[in-house]
Amino acid sequence: MSLSEMNARERIVAALRSQPVDRPPVWMMRQAGRHLPEYRAVRAGRTFMEVVRTPELAAEVTIQPVRRYGLDAAILFFDILTIPEALGVEVTFPKGVGPRLKPTVQTAEEIIALPAGDVRGSLDYVAGAVRETRRQLGEETALLGFSGAPWTLACYMIEGGSSKSYATIRSMLHRDPKTLGILLDHLADLVIDYLRMQVEAGVDAVQLFDTWAGELRREDYERVVLPSTRRIIDALKSDGTPIVHFAKHPGHLLESSLSAHPTAVGVDWRVDLAHAATRAATVGACVQGNLDPAELFADPAWIRARVREMHAAVGDKTGHVMNLGHGIWPSTPISGVEAFVGAVKELAGG
Amino acid sequence: MSLSEMNARERIVAALRSQPVDRPPVWMMRQAGRHLPEYRAVRAGRTFMEVVRTPELAAEVTIQPVRRYGLDAAILFFDILTIPEALGVEVTFPKGVGPRLKPTVQTAEEIIALPAGDVRGSLDYVAGAVRETRRQLGEETALLGFSGAPWTLACYMIEGGSSKSYATIRSMLHRDPKTLGILLDHLADLVIDYLRMQVEAGVDAVQLFDTWAGELRREDYERVVLPSTRRIIDALKSDGTPIVHFAKHPGHLLESSLSAHPTAVGVDWRVDLAHAATRAATVGACVQGNLDPAELFADPAWIRARVREMHAAVGDKTGHVMNLGHGIWPSTPISGVEAFVGAVKELAGG
Numbered sequence: 001m002s003l004s005e006m007n008a009r010e011r012i013v014a015a016l017r018s019q020p021v022d023r024p025p026v027w028m029m030r031q032a033g034r035h036l037p038e039y040r041a042v043r044a045g046r047t048f049m050e051v052v053r054t055p056e057l058a059a060e061v062t063i064q065p066v067r068r069y070g071l072d073a074a075i076l077f078f079d080i081l082t083i084p085e086a087l088g089v090e091v092t093f094p095k096g097v098g099p100r101l102k103p104t105v106q107t108a109e110e111i112i113a114l115p116a117g118d119v120r121g122s123l124d125y126v127a128g129a130v131r132e133t134r135r136q137l138g139e140e141t142a143l144l145g146f147s148g149a150p151w152t153l154a155c156y157m158i159e160g161g162s163s164k165s166y167a168t169i170r171s172m173l174h175r176d177p178k179t180l181g182i183l184l185d186h187l188a189d190l191v192i193d194y195l196r197m198q199v200e201a202g203v204d205a206v207q208l209f210d211t212w213a214g215e216l217r218r219e220d221y222e223r224v225v226l227p228s229t230r231r232i233i234d235a236l237k238s239d240g241t242p243i244v245h246f247a248k249h250p251g252h253l254l255e256s257s258l259s260a261h262p263t264a265v266g267v268d269w270r271v272d273l274a275h276a277a278t279r280a281a282t283v284g285a286c287v288q289g290n291l292d293p294a295e296l297f298a299d300p301a302w303i304r305a306r307v308r309e310m311h312a313a314v315g316d317k318t319g320h321v322m323n324l325g326h327g328i329w330p331s332t333p334i335s336g337v338e339a340f341v342g343a344v345k346e347l348a349g350g
Numbered sequence: 351m352s353l354s355e356m357n358a359r360e361r362i363v364a365a366l367r368s369q370p371v372d373r374p375p376v377w378m379m380r381q382a383g384r385h386l387p388e389y390r391a392v393r394a395g396r397t398f399m400e401v402v403r404t405p406e407l408a409a410e411v412t413i414q415p416v417r418r419y420g421l422d423a424a425i426l427f428f429d430i431l432t433i434p435e436a437l438g439v440e441v442t443f444p445k446g447v448g449p450r451l452k453p454t455v456q457t458a459e460e461i462i463a464l465p466a467g468d469v470r471g472s473l474d475y476v477a478g479a480v481r482e483t484r485r486q487l488g489e490e491t492a493l494l495g496f497s498g499a500p501w502t503l504a505c506y507m508i509e510g511g512s513s514k515s516y517a518t519i520r521s522m523l524h525r526d527p528k529t530l531g532i533l534l535d536h537l538a539d540l541v542i543d544y545l546r547m548q549v550e551a552g553v554d555a556v557q558l559f560d561t562w563a564g565e566l567r568r569e570d571y572e573r574v575v576l577p578s579t580r581r582i583i584d585a586l587k588s589d590g591t592p593i594v595h596f597a598k599h600p601g602h603l604l605e606s607s608l609s610a611h612p613t614a615v616g617v618d619w620r621v622d623l624a625h626a627a628t629r630a631a632t633v634g635a636c637v638q639g640n641l642d643p644a645e646l647f648a649d650p651a652w653i654r655a656r657v658r659e660m661h662a663a664v665g666d667k668t669g670h671v672m673n674l675g676h677g678i679w680p681s682t683p684i685s686g687v688e689a690f691v692g693a694v695k696e697l698a699g700g
Contacts, residue, residue, distance in 0.1 A: 098514070164448070164512070167679045171647035214600065217620050217642055250564065252600035252620050270567050270602050292567055297521035329517045 007140040008072035009204060016205055016242040016264050018286050018319030024311065025072035026344040027144070028337070029246075029266075030327030031065040032077040035334075038064050048093055052078050058129035059136050066141055068334075069341045073142035074133060076198070078126065080148030080209050083190050084157050086122035087114050097161070104160040106168060108179040114186060119193040126194075130201035142205070145198030149210035149247070150187035150228040154180070166215055173216075177224050188228035192235045195243075205242035207266065208232060214249030214268075222256050230260040237263065244288055248326060254279060264288050269295075269325025274313035277320070286319030293324050296336030303336060307343035357490040358422035359554060366555055366592040366614050368636050368669035374661065375422035376694040377494070378687070379596075379616075380677030381415040382427040385684075388414050398443055402428050408479035409486050416491055418684075419691045423492035424483060426548070428476065430498030430559050433540050434507050436472035437464050447511070454510040456518060458529040464536060469543040476544075480551035492555070495548030499560035499597070500537035500578040504530070516565055523566075527574050538578035542585045545593075555592035557616065558582060564599030564618075572606050580610040587613065594638055598676060604629060614638050619645075619675025624663035627670070636669030643674050646686030653686060657693035 003022040012025040033039050039061050043051060051057045062077040081091045081099055090102045105111055134143055158169040172180050195206045213221060236243040245257050246266025257265050258279060267276045267289035280287045295306055314320040322344045353372040362375040383389050389411050393401060401407045412427040431441045431449055440452045455461055484493055508519040522530050545556045563571060586593040595607050596616025607615050608629060617626045617639035630637045645656060664670040672694045
């Protein structure tokens with residue numbers, strides 16, 4: 001294939017595999033959703049769950065940012081908290097307080113008593129949304145799937161929602177790491193099944209989000225959390241599916257993440273991108289990231305300069321998927337995103 | 351002075367100045383408060399504000415952990431959110447939702463219109479609490495004062511409370527760094543006055559808490575936030591007051607913090623302590639920390655091993671004040687704290 005004829009889908013798959021591209025592909029974490037007026041129009045009078053459970057609506061909001069900005073990939077519009085549903089945990093999103101999960105799972109007895117869980121049965125609406133999105137999106141744009149990672153899913157299941165310090169699960173890590181390990185392993189099995197279901201329905205690559213991993217010391221992360229994550233990465237890679245591992249942290253878990261050999265490592269906005277690229281290259285991993293979502297509020301000139309800086313930081317060390325270092329904020333101005341995407345499209349390949 | 355006759359107060363001041371000690375001194379961030387049954391007894395039927403504004407009660411709860419555990423230092427029992435009060439901002443603590451500040455300060459007009467603020471007038475009850483605590487504590491135990499750092503105070507003032515991503519202030523950092531700088535400078539003036547008032551009333555050293563600094567990229571932290579922090583450190587050091595700079599982050603702001611030359615750098619639980627000690631030594635700074643508050647839930651044997659590991663990590667590189675890497679959690683078992691403090695007291699000096 002000639003680089004000059006590369007389409008968006010080929011561009012992102014090549015970059016993830018650290019193969020030559022005409023320019024870095026670009027998408028943004030949480031690109032679909034509240035920052036877009038066309039999303040707010042779809043949501044008017046409808047609940048979040050109504051949208052994600054109706055394939056036509058889920059596909060529409062998934063495709064909206066691609067249509068507006070000409071991004072190289074769509075990412076499925078869902079929350080990371082789907083897996084707990086398959087375990088009979090009720091997940092709700094009361095306005096202004098973040099997710100609420102009921103019942104919580106905190107004791108060894110409660111963890112052992114969890115059902116096996118039937119991802120394909122409980123979450124078949126996700127597969128339906130993938131198929132409908134692919135149908136509408138066409139064959140030339142990448143479609144990405146994702147899941148929360150076991151640690152982050154367990155954080156929500158044990159705490160019952162977001163938390164300031166995740167004290168219950170973090171104390172369990174020290175009181176009873178064995179039982180916590182059983183929960184993480186159980187979740188890993190479900191995540192593998194869930195991601196494979198998405199691939200079968202039509203996604204090109206998947207991302208594993210470990211939002212709360214950054215709270216942990218590296219030693220504890222590697223001892224208790226990483227084994228289940230590594231198992232997911234191994235399973236997807238053995239299928240030939242590219243997998244991006246994104247954990248939110250300013251760098252202290254970079255080596256841990258790379259030691260699990262993901263296809264790409266998602267890099268938080270606080271990580272030095274040149275350093276991350278150098279380290280990722282040693283295990284043949286691509287880097288994805290890492291503009292600070294806050295920078296989308298800066299002058300277009302600042303944003304353009306930062307895009308060039310990120311491009312130079314990765315250089316030809318390894319593949320690079322341009323992205324933010326965390327999800328886009330609902331208050332983000334459209335003009336900031338346009339400056340970001342526009343600047344990426346002006347770049348030369350590598 | 352012979353090391354064998356060192357009292358707690360001398361021990362902590364010597365360690366902060368990286369001078370010889372018989373053993374590392376020990377205290378714990380947020381040591382006074384909810385994890386202690388004797389604190390809960392004082393609070394029964396009283397509000398938080400009633401306790402902190404009554405010198406006898408404030409002194410009592412400040413001293414409680416020293417009495418129970420034999421710690422080397424008491425730290426004033428207050429919230430970090432005192433300065434906004436001096437600016438006419440109402441600070442309340444509704445149960446279960448964290449602090450609420452009203453009115454918020456978000457526009458350039460609102461920032462310019464803030465009153466000069468009279469710390470000594472508005473917060474004289476803090477000086478009263480310091481004097482009463484010193485009276486009850488005696489002369490042989492250290493008493494520490496503290497303040498929130500300008501960035502963290504501004505986070506609460508601008509967002510009106512805790513926030514998931516501090517999007518309003520972080521976008522202001524990029525939209526209008528100049529106005530944000532004016533607010534940070536104003537707050538720095540007040541913090542200097544506030545800390546000096548505490549020193550005059552009897553504290554031996556002070557700590558500056560920058561809880562939310564870790565959300566920032568190093569470049570943005572150094573460009574916008576560090577100048578006001580540096581000014582506070584310079585002012586206190588020029589008075590001869592030891593000052594500990596604690597910012598919550600897993601290491602990406604360590605060099606920035608050290609570049610402001612604090613007497614000691616507070617080290618978050620996720621930072622490699624040996625590395626921090628090596629780097630701190632290059633600017634003659636002591637290190638303070640960094641047991642994970644979660645580890646206080648582990649077996650006593652684990653805790654003792656970790657204390658010895660931390661002691662060895664610092665070695666004779668520089669001074670070391672044993673502490674947690676973040677505030678103690680309300681659910682912490684007393685037995686875990688006893689294991690921690692007991693293990694420190696078994697250590698040899700350095």
